[in-house]
Amino acid sequence: MSAPIDLRSDTVTRPSAAMRQAMVEAEVGDDVYGDDPTVNALQEEAARLMGFEAALFVPSGTMGNLIAVQLHAQRGTEAIVEANSHAYNYELASMAALAGVLPRVVRGVRGCPDPDEIDYLCRNKPYYHAPVTLLLLENTHNYAGGAVLKAQDKDALIAVARRHGVPVHLDGARVLNAAIALASSPAEVVSGFDSVLFCLSKGLGAPIGSMLCGARGFIERARAARKRLGGGMRQVGVLAAAGRVALRHNIARLAEDHARAGRFAAALSGTPGFRIDPSEVETNIVIADVDPPEALTGWLDYLRAGGVLAGTMGRGRIRFVTHLDVDDAAIDRTIALLRARTA
């Protein structure tokens, strides 16, 4: 039987032949000493791409977000996060457990908080309220189905935070998907943020790694924080080499993933048992409500038996993610399989 069509996440991609070749040929050194030329090149390329002074290669998005929280926010203060954000829901309470920071939760519209609410939360508070020392945003927003944060919303949120002297970190695990969807440069999409985390290991197809970008002093401190967390790596150029291939070859092609996700969402919207507005699918994540919600497990099992893996995102919500190992034929097969059950 052929390999399943894996739509659980864009993290499931296998490194391409070009990546594996680059890994074999990578020049390496001890990165804790700053001696790995491939890591150094990747960090410079990532910083340039995002329009920041410097960047740091970190093992995961989770670690990059945690380091940003640790460096921006003080223990015993609050970080404002969106209710469905990845950092709040899917990172094991790391900001509370390891950074000593209380998440102050606001509910956004498609992942985008209301600037007036941020303004209210940041205003001078009596001494017995913990101060807000960070605003954390997410673009694209995973739980909101890959929703893109629009430039005017981003600017309004950053302006409010700035007015209160509060730094703003972007969990941009998929910010390159946002840049493609907005037809903007990555640097424009992240302009104004104090720091940005983006992942090489999602739509870009690298086997591991994320980049934390910021001002030079911030990244120097981030290097120390990474070491404290046990994330100091040695001859890690073998992994950075794959990341460099990802940046060179796999950004523009994200548009293909978006087109396939849009086509799939349109088909899903016409399939009994699913509720989705395909006009809300802007990037590579398709999330539908299963009707009734209890039918979710049955759908997952049915798809698995037919050779398609899907994921979940909350009660009664099914998630399909397109990526570079999913072609048009795989989308067609998945649509046919869904329709065969309801025909």
Ligand SMILES: Cc1ncc(COP(=O)(O)O)c(C=O)c1O
């Ligand atoms: C929006 C978002 N942020 C952060 C992460 C964490 O990345 P990692 O799995 O590399 O820790 C993910 C992973 O899915 C994500 O979707």
